[in-house]
Amino acid sequence: xxxxxxxxxxxxxxxxxxxxxxxxxxxxxxxxxxxxxxxxxxxxxxxxxxxxxxxxxxxxxxxxxxxxxxxxxxxxxxxxxxxxxxxxxxxxxxxxxxxxxxxxxxxxxxxxxxxxxxxxxxxxxxxxxxxxxxxxxxxxxxxxxxxxxxxxxxxxxxxxxxxxxxxxxxxxxxxxxxxxxxxxxxxxxxxxxxxxxxxxxxxxxxxxxxxxxxxxxxxxxxxxxxxxxxxxxxxxxxxxxxxxxxxxxxxxxxxxxxxxxxxxxxxxxxxxxxxxxxxxxxxxxxxxxxxxxxxxxxxxxxxxxxxxxxxxxxxxxxxxxxxxxxxxxxxxxxxxxxxxxxxxxxxxxxxxxxxxxxxxxxxxxxxxxxxxxxxxxxxxxxxxxxxxxxxxxxxxxxxxxxxxxxxxxxxxxxxxxxxxxxxxxxxxxxxxxxxxxxxxxxxxxxxxxxxxxxxxxxxxxxxxxxxxxxxxxxxxxxxxxxxxxxxxxxxxxxxxxxxxxxxxxxxxxxxxxxxxxxxxxxxxxxxxxxxxxxxxxxxxxxxxxxxxxxxxxxxxxxxxxxxxxxxxxxxxxxxxxxxxxxxxxxxxxxxxxxxxxxxxxxxxxxxxxxxxxxxxxxxxxxxxxxxxxxxxxxxxxxxxxxxxxxxxxxxxxxxxxxxxxxxxxxxxxxxxxxxxxxxxxxxxxxxxxxxxxxxxxxxxxxxxxxxxxxxxxxxxxxxxxxxxxxxxxxxxxxxxxxxxxxxxxx
Numbered sequence: 001x002x003x004x005x006x007x008x009x010x011x012x013x014x015x016x017x018x019x020x021x022x023x024x025x026x027x028x029x030x031x032x033x034x035x036x037x038x039x040x041x042x043x044x045x046x047x048x049x050x051x052x053x054x055x056x057x058x059x060x061x062x063x064x065x066x067x068x069x070x071x072x073x074x075x076x077x078x079x080x081x082x083x084x085x086x087x088x089x090x091x092x093x094x095x096x097x098x099x100x101x102x103x104x105x106x107x108x109x110x111x112x113x114x115x116x117x118x119x120x121x122x123x124x125x126x127x128x129x130x131x132x133x134x135x136x137x138x139x140x141x142x143x144x145x146x147x148x149x150x151x152x153x154x155x156x157x158x159x160x161x162x163x164x165x166x167x168x169x170x171x172x173x174x175x176x177x178x179x180x181x182x183x184x185x186x187x188x189x190x191x192x193x194x195x196x197x198x199x200x201x202x203x204x205x206x207x208x209x210x211x212x213x214x215x216x217x218x219x220x221x222x223x224x225x226x227x228x229x230x231x232x233x234x235x236x237x238x239x240x241x242x243x244x245x246x247x248x249x250x251x252x253x254x255x256x257x258x259x260x261x262x263x264x265x266x267x268x269x270x271x272x273x274x275x276x277x278x279x280x281x282x283x284x285x286x287x288x289x290x291x292x293x294x295x296x297x298x299x300x301x302x303x304x305x306x307x308x309x310x311x312x313x314x315x316x317x318x319x320x321x322x323x324x325x326x327x328x329x330x331x332x333x334x335x336x337x338x339x340x341x342x343x344x345x346x347x348x349x350x351x352x353x354x355x356x357x358x359x360x361x362x363x364x365x366x367x368x369x370x371x372x373x374x375x376x377x378x379x380x381x382x383x384x385x386x387x388x389x390x391x392x393x394x395x396x397x398x399x400x401x402x403x404x405x406x407x408x409x410x411x412x413x414x415x416x417x418x419x420x421x422x423x424x425x426x427x428x429x430x431x432x433x434x435x436x437x438x439x440x441x442x443x444x445x446x447x448x449x450x451x452x453x454x455x456x457x458x459x460x461x462x463x464x465x466x467x468x469x470x471x472x473x474x475x476x477x478x479x480x481x482x483x484x485x486x487x488x489x490x491x492x493x494x495x496x497x498x499x500x501x502x503x504x505x506x507x508x509x510x511x512x513x514x515x516x517x518x519x520x521x522x523x524x525x526x527x528x529x530x531x532x533x534x535x536x537x538x539x540x541x542x543x544x545x546x547x548x549x550x551x552x553x554x555x556x557x558x559x560x561x562x563x564x565x566x567x568x569x570x571x572x573x574x575x576x577x578x579x580x581x582x583x584x585x586x587x588x589x590x591x592x593x594x595x596x597x598x599x600x601x602x603x604x605x606x607x608x609x610x611x612x613x614x615x616x617x618x619x620x621x622x623x624x625x626x627x628x629x630x631x632x633x634x635x636x637x638x639x640x641x642x643x644x645x646x647x648x649x650x651x652x653x654x655x656x657x658x659x660x661x662x663x664x665x666x667x668x669x670x671x672x673x674x675x676x677x678x679x680x681x682x683x684x685x686x687x688x689x690x691x692x693x694x695x696x697x698x699x700x701x702x703x704x705x706x707x708x709x710x711x712x713x714x715x716x717x718x719x720x721x722x723x724x725x726x727x728x729x730x731x732x733x734x735x736x737x738x739x740x741x742x743x744x745x746x
Contacts, residue, residue, distance in 0.1 A: 003042070008035045054102040059093075066101045074728035091707060091718055099123040100729075112735045115246045117198050120729050125722035127200040128239065130169040130249045130745075134182075134195040139174030161261045169199035169745055170251060182741045196740040198730065202719070203343040203688055203746040205236040205255035206351045208433060210280070211407040213324065213336040216519075219306050221331055226322040226338050228409060228435050229467060231517040231686045233322040234258070236341040238276040255343065256745070257688075258319040264300040270319075271295045276341055279315060279324065282334030290337050301325070343688035343746065345714055348568065349510040349546040350463045352407070352431045358460075358507075360399040360423055369405035377402060377426065377436075378412050388422070398422045404434040404464075411437045414449045417476070421456035421500070428463030438469035448472040448532070455537070456500035460507065466530075467512040470548070473504055474534035502538035506531075506545050513548035513572040513685050521686035526574040535559060542566045546685065549573040549602060550581045554590035561592040561607045570691055570713050573602025576619040576637070580604055588624040599691050599712040601683060609643055614705040616678050616712040633706045638673055649676050649700050676700045678712070688746070695744055 004010075009017065009031045020027040050056035054065050066073075100107075100123045110116045114131050121129035137152040152174030156162065165171050180189025182197065190197060213224040227233045234257040242253045251262060252269055258277070263270050270276045272295060279298070280290035293315060301308045303318035308325055310316040316325040322340070326332055347353045364387065366380035367373055374380040384400045391397050398421060404410070414436070418424055428434050438449055448469045451459050454476050461471070511530035514523020530548030533540065535555055540562065547569065554562050564581075573580035580602030583589040593606040598615045608625040614633050621640040623629075629643040636648055645651055653672040659665045676698040681689035691713055693702055702710045703720045710719060723742060730740045 003035075003039045005032045005035050005039075008038070054098060062098055062101060066104075069101070069104055071101055071104050074725045090716055091709075091721065097124055097126075097725075107729075107733060111733045113246070114196070115248060116733055117196065117730060117740065118249055120733065121198055121200055121726055124729050125200070125726040127202060127722065127726070128249065128254050129198050129200040130254060132169060132171075132197045132199065134191045134197055135193045137171060137173070137175050137191055138193070139176060161259075161265070164259055164261055169197075169254075169743075182739050188741060188743070194738050196734065196738055197743050198726075198740060199743045199745040200726075201255050201746045202692075202744065203236075203255060203345060205238060205341040206344055206353065207238070207339070207341050209339050209352060209407050209431075210337050211339075211433070211435075212409050213279075213338045215336075216306075220328075222310070222326040222328050223306055224324040224326070224336055225519075226324070226340050227342075227517075227686070228465075229512070229517045229686060230519070231521045232519050233342050233686065234688065235277060235319040235322055236343045236688075237270070238341050255341075257343065260300050260302065260318065260320055263317075263319050267295050267298065267300075271298060277317075277319065278339035279317070280337040280339075281332045282337070290335065344690070345692050346717055348508065348544040348713070349570075350428065350465050350508050351433050354430055355428075355463055355508050357427075359401050359425060362396040363399040363401050363423075363425075364396050366400060366402045367405055368402060368410075369408070372405055376412055377404070377410055377414060381414075381416065384424075388419075401425045401427065403427055403429050405429045405432060407433045407435075409435045409437050411439060413438075416449075416451045416459075418451065418453045418457035418459060420454045423458035423460070425460040425462060426464065427460070432463070433465065434463075435465045435467060437467055450474070452476045453502045453504075453536070453538075455502065458503040458505070460505040461509050462505075462507045463509060465510045465512070468515060470515065470528065470530045470532060471506075471511055472532045472534070473536060473540075475502070475536055502536060504533075504536065504538065504540045506540075506542045506547070508544045510545065511547040513546070514574045515548075517686050521684040523574045523685075526578060533562065536562055539563045539565065542569050544568045546570045546572065549579060550589075552581070552583050552589035552591045554583070556586075556590050559590070561590050563592050563594070563610075564606075565594045566598050567596040568713060568716060569598050571598060571600045571602065572685055573619070576601055576603075578602045578619075580619060581606055588622070597713060597715040612642075614709075614711055614715050616701070618678060618683075633704060633711065635676070635678055635701060635704070635711055647706075649704060653700060 006028065009028050016027070047058070051058060051061045054062070057065065103123055107116060107120065114133060117131040118129050121127050136150055139152060139154065142148055142151065152172060155173050162172050166173060175191040178189040178191040180187060182188050182190065182192070182195040189195065211228055213226060214228050214230040215221060216223040216225065216230060225232065226235065237252060237254065237256050237258055239255050240252050242249055258270060272278060273292065279293045281293055282290040297314055299310065299314045299316045301316040301318060303316060303321060303323040303325055306325070308316050310325045310327045312327050312330065314327065364384070366384060368375070368377055368380050374383065380402045388397045400423070402425070404427070416424065436449065448471060449466060450472045452474055453459060459473065513530060514526045515528050516524035518524060529551040532551045532553070534553045537559060542565070550564070550571065552562055571580050580600055581589050581591070581593070582605045588605045588607055591606050592608045592610055593604070594610045595612045595615050597613070600615065600617050600619060602619045604617060604619065604621045606623060609623050609629040609631065611629060612631040612634050616635045617637055617640065620637050621642055623642055626641065626643050630646065631642045631644070631648055632646040634648050636642060636645070638650065650673045653676055654669050657665065657668050657672065659668055678701050679694040679697045681692045681694050684690065693710055693712065704711050705715055708720060709715050726742060734740045
């Protein structure tokens with residue numbers, strides 16, 4: 001809590017304060033100014049004391065603390081730079097982690113121990129890891145009187161659990177000798193006497209709390225998926241702290257996908273309240289008071305083809321696909337709710353993670369959810385309309401924040417009209433993931449989430465998942481602009497200036513690409529846009545979000561190109577051949593694009609580009625106006641038409657070829673284009689490794705950004721810097737006769 005501004009004034013005797021009040025309070029005003037400076041001095045003194053400790057010091061003090069104990073940064077990861085942007089601050093935290101500086105002396109005392117490698121991975125790179133001594137997995141003949149039980153054993157084909165863990169971090173089977181070096185730049189060797197592997201897990205486990213399960217009625221009313229979108233998703237483990245600080249991490253301590261055999265043998269460790277998986281079923285009389293299904297009723301089964309018939313009184317569960325099957329004659333009439341964890345690379349697209357809040361200073365908050373004043377979003381919108389009409393002179397009534405406080409599905413028809421100079425923010429509360437599900441209500445009109453804006457208004461979507469249909473935003477004063485011009489129109493009939501610009505913001509949200517997912521994560525409607533903009537006079541901002549294709553319908557005569565700013569996001573048209581940004585009936589979209597640290601699947605057809613930086617365009621980019629703007633440190637699909645480029649791929653690798661013109665030069669260029677083409681572990685929305693660069697991607701892509709991080713949406717994870725710092729620390733703390741390296745488990 002900040003100190004009071006009148007605390008010095010309160011120390012005066014009452015008689016002086018009474019006399020000062022009679023004279024209008026000049027003494028109080030002077031003391032408030034003095035108190036403000038006193039508060040600053042006291043805060044500075046308190047911060048100086050905090051700067052003595054690595055846990056509480058400011059970021060600029062960390063390098064001085066490191067110098068004091070002889071800590072050195074790794075040259076491969078780079079040096080800390082000036083803190084001018086949030087990306088610079090995050091990069092400095094990766095290059096010089098505070099936790100590593102705090103534990104440097106502890107590391108030196110534990111040098112040479114196996115558990116130290118796992119601790120280094122967590123503190124240096126912020127990656128959970130499991131260390132494996134590969135010499136213990138070598139197959140050799142043992143003396144019967146001196147058996148070594150931890151040694152790797154020969155394969156038993158009846159031991160399915162051991163076969164599932166083959167060649168992974170939890171492998172127990174014996175292997176023949178591998179003479180390749182573990183630090184080889186071509187292909188790593190594993191099983192040798194001096195080799196130690198560190199299996200790191202880059203995917204995070206995100207929770208989904210008390211959300212409805214999806215019933216696949218086209219297959220059967222007894223078939224359900226954990227994912228609310230109806231797609232298969234592997235369930236992940238909720239990591240538990242290891243009680244033994246010197247012990248090696250197990251499957252329960254890491255964010256790993258749950259194996260079916262593991263869940264069957266350790267059901268009590270994974271299933272239940274505050275654990276990795278939980279299933280709740282409601283009754284017909286009280287559907288919202290769901291009860292947890294006991295572990296005894298859960299049967300682990302392979303539901304790959306949905307042919308399994310669950311026994312009476314049991315629920316079949318497949319954790320590797322995220323599926324459930326109920327008994328055919330015991331259907332859950334009161335609804336099914338689930339609690340589980342899914343895997344993804346970063347905090348984006350909405351989810352149960354901390355998100356910074358941005359809201360007007362004076363606003364009215366409307367809470368929606370269970371045990372809240374409003375049960376539906378429509379009820380909160382209607383109440384805001386009544387409050388605004390009842391008190392039009394009160395400024396806070398013109399700025400509304402509708403906050404959804406649970407992870408339910410909201411199936412309702414939303415048609416929002418924003419008056420002039422009003423703002424509306426529909427957001428999810430922290431640690432929730434609500435879903436807005438749009439259905440085909442009417443046959444004669446579209447059923448998208450429609451928002452009509454007027455001059456000076458602002459609409460924000462924050463932390464939500466929109467599925468079933470797209471988002472339509474249109475201006476209510478552009479009916480004349482949309483109408484075709486006539487030859488008899490006089491200058492007096494032309495529309496007036498649109499007025500104060502509007503602002504559209506989409507933050508940490510998902511506008512589902514393709515409107516829906518099939519079981520294998522293929523899109524249901526790949527040709528449909530997720531965001532439609534109609535004659536918007538203002539700006540559209542998209543950050544930390546996943547959106548499908550964008551359709552811009554702007555009047556090219558009366559309006560300027562619409563500024564669209566996209567950062568740290570994914571624009572997915574479901575295929576590189578589909579169009580990610582366009583306008584129906586026009587060769588290009590009347591929009592000016594600024595795109596930073598973004599991955600795009602599909603063709604981009606804008607009027608112009610102000611700036612494209614550290615992005616991947618997995619589709620042709622065709623810009624109408626090339627005279628303005630700049631594209632820097634990006635991957636451009638060959639055949640793209642762009643403004644001037646700076647250090648883009650594959651331009652750099654093509655220019656480095658020193659061959660005379662002819663067939664050999666063309667073949668060499670094609671080879672380089674194929675080599676640096678970005679490779680992804682998955683390009684399907686709904687999979688854990690969605691948009692994650694594959695390990696086989698060229699260094700020109702994985703380290704091709706302006707700060708030597710990777711191009712694309714996960715630029716700010718600074719994974720090349722993390723890996724370089726971790727490898728250096730591993731070499732520093734590994735015994736002289738051992739070799740260690742990193743293996744990416746996820």
